[in-house]
Amino acid sequence: MTAPASLRWAHVGLNCRDQAATEEFYTRWFGFRRARVVTGDGWQVVFLRRGEAWLELFASDAEPAPAAKEDGPANPGAVRHLAFQVDDVDAFLAGAEGELSVSLGPLDFDEYITGWRTVWVTDPDGVVIEVSQGYTDQTPEELARYDA
Secondary structure, three states, X not given: OOOOOOOOOOEEEEEEOOHHHHHHHHHHHHXXXXXXXXXXXXXXXXXXXXXXXXXXXXXXXXXXXXXXXXXXXXXXXXXXXXXXEOOOHHHHHHHHOOOOEXXXXXXXXXXOOOOOEEEEXXXXXXXXXXXXXXXOOOOHHHHHOOOO
């Protein structure tokens, strides 16, 4: 089976110790807005949206995952990090005025892509978020060099 033409990205679900704190973080720093709240007997799920990207926030009182470092956990089966693009990483950080927890960087990757610069920060639950500028895809000709 091939993927249906109508297939598109839906959302990422995040477990949160404090839904309100997590919602405020993604709203303040990444421009998400509340799109929907679903409630049941003693539970609530909050959907945040920015354009065609959604985050689904689940309250959880489970034990936290081991603290992620640098650009995220390397464990198979674990999400390494979420990622967002900005025009200027340094301006993004300056706008944060030291209020974001930086786990790595900023680092330059000019040896791979001229102008590619990245910093990694963490959300209230320690989820690592990559914020970068300057990423571009390779051309089909460049990619063909990697075909087996």
